[in-house]
Structures are given as structure tokens and as C-alpha cells.
Amino acid sequence: MSFSSRGPESGPHGPGESARQQAARQEIVRQAEAKVAAAKRAAAAAERAAEGQARRAAQSAAPKSSKSSKSSKSKKGRKARGRPAGSRREQPPTNVSAYSQPKAPTGPPSLNRLVGDDQRRIAALQANQPAAAAAALRDVVADLDAMLVTTANYVRKVGTRRSRQSFQQAIPELVTVSELRALPFDEVAEILGLPTPVMDDLFDRLVRKGGFVRTDRDLMLREIRALRQQLQRASVTRDHGLLDRLMGFVLRIAQVIGLAAAAAPVGAVVVGEPAVAEAIMAGVTALVALAFQQVATYLSQQRAHDKHAATKAHADLLAELAKAGRLATPPAYEGEPAVLRFRLEVRCARARIASLPLAWPEKAQYWQELDDLLLALKHNEYETLDLVQRRLEILPPPP
Structure with missing residues (x-):
């Protein structure tokens, strides 16, 4: 017998493989190849559909924009025809203060936009152009309202039982309370306009309660709704004084919430630094809760610029x-x-x-x-x- 000969049960893929087994294996391979080809065709069809949808959306948006532009122009024309002869529309202020002369600072997009809108408002007020000032006031109100919506979304996420448990589990890793005191919570309290004695209450809340409880969350959400209503009141009544007070508080809250969000994503911690990251998030959020408890006092006080x-x-x-x-x-x-x-x-x-x-x-x-x-x-x-x-x-x- 030659070494190259095979028995009746041998096949090209190894000894012992019958013709029936070979056919079954080839059928499996054929089915797999068919599935791959079908998946490729489906992916290509989905890509073509997405491209077509994008083209249709762009085409449908263009006429709307044109229509809106024509409608705006016709309204302007009607308003112009309705003005008495010789009357002039208020022009943008030219005699602006030094506050609005520099180029708008860079920074977080929401803050940068707010600063630009508020500069227009101040310039219009100084130029005695009430209509332009009212338009800028509405823009400032919209900017502040967006900041409050962002704050409310953060509060809803961080005020959960899982978030509090995450911090309480990290407490033992902070060997002593003095490690908490290494964090500059006193400066965060200063940003929020909180008095120094709140720090004693803060550390007690962090160690015993996890820093942020459900009642804090409910209070903050109620106060955020009240602040949004006051913003709308300032917009309707064109109350620039009320807007100034609201803006001071909302800006500080937004900046501090940004610190908490940067410290650790909600529901997660910084790899390798879980205890400190959770302490920062819990401590900052607890301070914001304390600030919301005193929001009425903050808004009622006239604060001199330091x-x-x-x-x-x-x-x-x-x-x-x-x-x-x-x-x-x-x-x-x-x-x-x-x-x-x-x-x-x-x-x-x-x-x-x-x-x-x-x-x-x-x-x-x-x-x-x-x-x-x-x-x-x-x-x-x-x-x-x-x-x-x-x-x-x-x-x-x-x-």
C-alpha cells in the first residue's frame, strides 16, 4: 500500500471525512458567505437611505429659510410703511462703555454668549435706547435660562441613591476628615457667596449623609423653577435691576456646577482617584444645595462690587x-x-x-x-x- 492512497472514508480535508460530511461543511460555508453578502447589501442600502434623507432635509430647509426671510422682509416693510414720516428706527448704540469695547472674551460657549449679549444690553442702556436694551435683555434671559436647564439636568442625575452610595463607599478611603479639608471647599463657598460657618455643616453632611440627599434635590429643582419664572418676569417687565441680581446668582451656580461635573462624571469616578473625585463632586453639589437654600436672601441684598x-x-x-x-x-x-x-x-x-x-x-x-x-x-x-x-x-x- 502506498502512503499516498486514502481509504474509502478519507477526504480532501482529512482522513475519516465522508462525502456527506464534506457536503454538509460546504453548505455551512455557503450559508455563511450568503449572510455576509446580505449584511453588506443591507449596510450599503442603509447608507444610501441616510444620504438621501440628508439631501431631502437640506432641500426642505432651504425653501423654509427663504420663506422666513421673505416674511421677515415683508414685516419690516409693513412696519416701515406704518411709521410716521421722518421717524427713524433706533440704531445700534455707538457710544459704548469701556466694558463693551474689548473683544468678547473667550471661555465656555454659554458664558461667552452671555457676556456678549450683556455687553449689548449695557451699551444700549447707556445710549438711552430702550428698545435695543429690551431686545438684548431677552437674549440674556434666554442664556441664563439655558444655564438653569443644564443645572437642573445635572441635579436630577446626581441626586440619586446610587450616587450617594458611591460617595459613602468612598468615605473610608479618605483616611481622615482632614483629607476632605485639603480640598478648597471654602473657596467654592466664597464663589457662591456663602458665609464661612457653612463649612462645618458641609463636612458633617459629607461624612454622615453622603453630602446630597433627596430633600436637597427637590429643593434645588423647585428653586430652579422659581428662578426661571423670575427670569421670564424680568423679560416681560424689562426689569434690568432684577436681571442683574438673577444673573449674579445663576452665573455663580453654573460655574460651580461645572467644577462638580469636571471632577467625576455622574455615576462614575476618575480611574485611580475614586475617593477624591467622589468627595469633590459630593462636596461641591452639597454647597450648591446650601446656596439654593439662601437664594431669596441673595437676591434681596444689594451687593457692592469688591x-x-x-x-x-x-x-x-x-x-x-x-x-x-x-x-x-x-x-x-x-x-x-x-x-x-x-x-x-x-x-x-x-x-x-x-x-x-x-x-x-x-x-x-x-x-x-x-x-x-x-x-x-x-x-x-x-x-x-x-x-x-x-x-x-x-x-x-x-x-
Whole structure:
């Protein structure tokens, strides 16, 4: 017998494989290939359908835009024909204040848009153009309302039992309460306009209750609804004084909520720094809850602008940046990088809030440096922090 010969049960794919088995295997392969081909055809059809839908949407949007434009023009024409002879429509203000002269600062898109709209409002008021001021007021109201909606969405997510349990499970990892005190919650309270004694209550809430309970969430959502109603009242009555007070409170809340959201995503924690990340999120959110408890007092008080606030916030930011080199070295304790990042983020928020009302030509560049700093922290580009520090040091300080 030759070594190349096969028995009756041998096949091309190995000994012992019958003709029936070969046929069954080939049928399985054929069916698999057919399924792959069908999947490819379905994917191609879906892609073509999506492209067609996009083209139809673009075509349908164009006539609407044209129609809207024509309707707007016809309305303008009717209004123009209805005006008495010699009357003139109010022109955009030309005599603007120093506050509105610099280029609109960069920053978070919502804040940047709000600043631009408020500059138009202030300029129109100073130029005694009530219609233009009222239009800008409505834009500011819309910006603030959007910030409150974002805040409400965050509160609904973070005020869950799972979120509180997540923090309470992290508490044992914070060996002592002094580790909580290493976080600059006192500066967050300062941003919110809260008195210093609230800090004692804060640490008690963090350790015993998990920082944020259901009653806090319900209160915050009620107050957010009330604030939105007051914004609409300011828009209808053109009450610029009420808008100023509401804007001061909403801006501070939005900045602080941003700190909490950056510390740890809702329902998750920073890898390797879970305890500190949860502590930051819980502590900041608890402070916001305390601020909402005192919102009526905040709005009823006339707050004088602290002319030294921006200078102090700038000095504190530079002092914290001088320590940022630790981020590029091995941590001295678990969670130290999260603490250092949070301290820098808080100092940035303080500097932005304090410089917001200033008539300062370098404000746009200053805010750009703050954005670069936050971006470097987000992407762990710590070598950029030294460059930002040097650029901030050569800028003229806030007046």
C-alpha cells in the first residue's frame, strides 16, 4: 500500500471525512458567505437611505429659510410703511462703555454668549435706547435660562441613591476628615457667596449623609423653577435691576456646577482617584444645595462690587500655579493629582467670576489663558501649565 492512497472514508480535508460530511461543511460555508453578502447589501442600502434623507432635509430647509426671510422682509416693510414720516428706527448704540469695547472674551460657549449679549444690553442702556436694551435683555434671559436647564439636568442625575452610595463607599478611603479639608471647599463657598460657618455643616453632611440627599434635590429643582419664572418676569417687565441680581446668582451656580461635573462624571469616578473625585463632586453639589437654600436672601441684598476681588483671585491663581509642577511628579499620597487639579480649577473659576464686570482691555487675553489652563488640565498636558503661568505673569494684572 502506498502512503499516498486514502481509504474509502478519507477526504480532501482529512482522513475519516465522508462525502456527506464534506457536503454538509460546504453548505455551512455557503450559508455563511450568503449572510455576509446580505449584511453588506443591507449596510450599503442603509447608507444610501441616510444620504438621501440628508439631501431631502437640506432641500426642505432651504425653501423654509427663504420663506422666513421673505416674511421677515415683508414685516419690516409693513412696519416701515406704518411709521410716521421722518421717524427713524433706533440704531445700534455707538457710544459704548469701556466694558463693551474689548473683544468678547473667550471661555465656555454659554458664558461667552452671555457676556456678549450683556455687553449689548449695557451699551444700549447707556445710549438711552430702550428698545435695543429690551431686545438684548431677552437674549440674556434666554442664556441664563439655558444655564438653569443644564443645572437642573445635572441635579436630577446626581441626586440619586446610587450616587450617594458611591460617595459613602468612598468615605473610608479618605483616611481622615482632614483629607476632605485639603480640598478648597471654602473657596467654592466664597464663589457662591456663602458665609464661612457653612463649612462645618458641609463636612458633617459629607461624612454622615453622603453630602446630597433627596430633600436637597427637590429643593434645588423647585428653586430652579422659581428662578426661571423670575427670569421670564424680568423679560416681560424689562426689569434690568432684577436681571442683574438673577444673573449674579445663576452665573455663580453654573460655574460651580461645572467644577462638580469636571471632577467625576455622574455615576462614575476618575480611574485611580475614586475617593477624591467622589468627595469633590459630593462636596461641591452639597454647597450648591446650601446656596439654593439662601437664594431669596441673595437676591434681596444689594451687593457692592469688591474692587480688590479680581486682584486677589489673580494672585491666588498664580500662587497655585507655582505648585502645579507636582502634577508631573509621583504623588505624595493617593489622590493628590485630583486635589491639585481641583484647586487650580477653583482658582480659575474665582478669577473668571471676579474679572467678569471689569472694564479691562486685557480681559479677553486673560480669559484665553484661563481656557488654555483648563484645557491642559483636562488632557494632562502639565508642561503647558508653566507656559500659561509665565504668560499670566507678564499680563497687566486686573485693575
